[in-house]
Amino acid sequence: MNQNLISKQPLGHHAPNIGEMLFENCNQYGKLKAFGEREQGNYRFRTWREFGNHICDFSAFLQKSGVQQGQKVAFITSNNYSRLVAEMAVMSCGCISIPIFVAYSDDFLTQLLEFSPVDLLVIENQEKLCGLPPHVIPPMTILLEKGGASIGKTSKTDIKYMAEILSPQADVPFAAKQFRSIHPDVSSNDLAMIMFTSGTTSFPKGVQLTHGNILSQQKALQQLWKTKPGRRFLCYLPWHHSFGGLFERFFALYSGGCLAVDDSRGKFLDKLFENFADIKPHIYFSVPKVYQDIVTKTLIDKKADEMFFHKELEFVFTAAAPLTSTISNIFKAKNVPVVEGWGLTETSPCCTLTPLSLERQPGVVGFPIPGVAIKLGEEDEILVKGPNVMGGYYNNPEATAKVFTKDGWFKTGDIGGITDQGVKIISRKDRMFKLNNGEKVFPSTIEEAAKTQCIYIKNIYVGGKGQVYPHALVFPNQELLQAKEVKNPEMEDCACPKTLPDHAACLAKCIQEINQLNNKRYEHITKAILVDQELMLERGELTPSLKMVPRIIEENFQQQLTCLEGDQLSGLPVDSRVIPIGKE
Known part of the structure; x- marks a missing residue:
């Protein structure tokens, strides 16, 4: 019961903050592609130097607008380039990002903003803004899209448009000196993000994550996978959620990859396969339900099978729920490894990984990543320690106290065991x-x-x-x-x-x-x-x-x-x- 499972590989050094990580990559990978999204039907790609220069633009705007280090900025938008620039700039400036699911109802968005008041709001469009009551809208709002209905006289927010903040000609040599001078010295222990849990059993909790929490995980992944710069990723996983917003997005950024947005949102399969054919991702992140839909289509459509299982696909990654052997065996037959990870929003999110292998053991989620330790607690609840574990929940000391043991282990709420193949997940404790x-x-x-x-x-x-x-x-x-x-x-x-x-x-x-x-x-x-x-x-x-x-x-x-x-x-x-x- 008291057996500890610890990675044999040391974590090593990582950048102290997100801004420094981005600075190093913009400097090193300048002309490589960093991001892609569809515009007027075709993918438009942005280079690392363009990305870095646009981060400078937005950071300068924050500074000019009087936004201070430590203030909170909410993001209520879909996955897109403007949102990525703004969010990376916010965290690089030492402010705190609060990503919120854009598809939540107006009432639920209001509840979340009442629970965590913000100093700046970045939102998709005026239509979305109109659904919010004036008392939760901060003094300044940035709209990613122009046009739409007027917000009326009830709100006193100062509206700015993203198109007016970012330079139209940014694909020029990276402004390294400006990037360094405009971004403060942010500590690894400073908060970078408050990310809400899914709320499957109760009102979502705000998980407080530091720069060190996020970057320690990315350093561990890079040590294990040794991913080369320039790898292509196709991303539909929403960035308000830990799997997409922390794990996939930051891994693509940390490793110098190109993150392309999949506007299928994992729901419209024909669009997903069209995007897959255009991007031909080297590494693909998804959840079991979408893998089930993908595999179903490949079984009944030969063209879809050829689109998905292309020659450059190196491996796929799954998390959030177990992937059945029925599905993973199809990947095995195609010689594509399935890597499975396990963790929670509170652990940034990954704690364990299975190896890059064609063989999988159902229910087994692998061994701890570098820097992470795991053991079993009472009733075989899995406990975790490591630099990836949150400091606590926002404005909820009672909930924080409940999830930590007296000696500092985080109680995950998952029941499991420790086997020769690694950690085995049995069930959520509350189910x-x-x-x-x-x-x-x-x-x-x-x-x-x-x-x-x-x-x-x-x-x-x-x-x-x-x-x-x-x-x-x-x-x-x-x-x-x-x-x-x-x-x-x-x-x-x-x-x-x-x-x-x-x-x-x-x-x-x-x-x-x-x-x-x-x-x-x-x-x-x-x-x-x-x-x-x-x-x-x-x-x-x-x-x-x-x-x-x-x-x-x-x-x-x-x-x-x-x-x-x-x-x-x-x-x-x-x-x-x-x-x-x-x-x-």
Whole structure:
């Protein structure tokens, strides 16, 4: 239980702050591509020197406007070049970035800005600004887009436009002296960002991250992967979230890569594949749900298969939830390594990585990165120490006290174990429930077993608190159900259902097989419902990183769950049908 897992590789030196890291890269990689995004249909690329000069432009604007070191700046925008410039300049000047998901409702944005008042607001457009009440809008606002509805007389904010701040002719030699002179001496211990958690179980908490937290992680990744400058990345992961905003974005910047925005947002597959064909990323970061969608398309579309598995693709990275072996085996067959990481927003976010190898062990997330130590605490909760761990939550000392042990270990809330292959994740502690006989059930384990067994399952929710056995809601992979032909050698024994009734019958057999493989009889699923819907981010059923939000699923599908718990399966909604598993 007290076994510590520590990286054998020392962390080594890294830049003291984000501004210094950017200065070094702009100096070193000047004419290399740093960023790309679509403009009028085609990708436009920005060089490192242009990026650095634009950071200087925005930093000079902040200085002229009287924005002081330590003040807070909120970003309510999508991923784009102007936002990247502004956010890097803000942190380089010693100010604190507060990235917020642009698709949140106006009411929820208001709550977050009330909780964490800001001194400057960078927002997508006037339409988005109009949805906010005057009392949360700071004295100055920067709009990334011109035009739109007037904000009216109720707001007294001074509006500036990004196009007026950045020089149109910035792809000239990097202004190194100006960059150095305009940016203050920021300490590694100074706050760089307050990043809100996903809020799957409660109101989001503001994670306070320093320059040292962020850069220590990037130094560790560079030591492990030794990525060469100029590598291309295709990015849809939102920057308000730790996976996209901390892990992917900063790794591309730290390693001297080119970060290209994927305007598919991980939702519109045709656009994603079009962007993939144009950029041909060397390294790709995504979450299991999107990998599932990608693999589905490659199985039914030969052209899509060729687009994605191009010759320059070095490896793909997955996190946020386990990637089933059904999906990872397809990458293995294509000779593309899948690297899996584990961590939380509070750990900047990565704590462990699996090796760059074609072989994967389900549920195992690898060994600690350099500088990080891991051990098991009470009830096998995973504890972490390292330079990547946050100092605490913003304006929430009670929550901060709860997540640290007396000797300074961070309590992750994940239940797991330490194996010869590294750390193994079992479940989130808060998802565990007890049956009526007192047995503990970790639903994540059952859910992953089901998705591994059947590629036709897109999502599955397992519940059953206080019941005799667990039960499940299954959400089908509509694309596979509707496909004319599915080419996958691993599916030779699959019935390949084409209709919902066929899928329900097929799932009954799959669930019976899962139950037979599980020697814990109390974990056997005895009742399940197939729901002809897809879980949606817009309804709050998925987080921005596309993980399930159990409490919202329980609310939105209460009628189905009530039928399962009361064994009244005749009163189901028309979009739901019983999966005939049979009695234990």
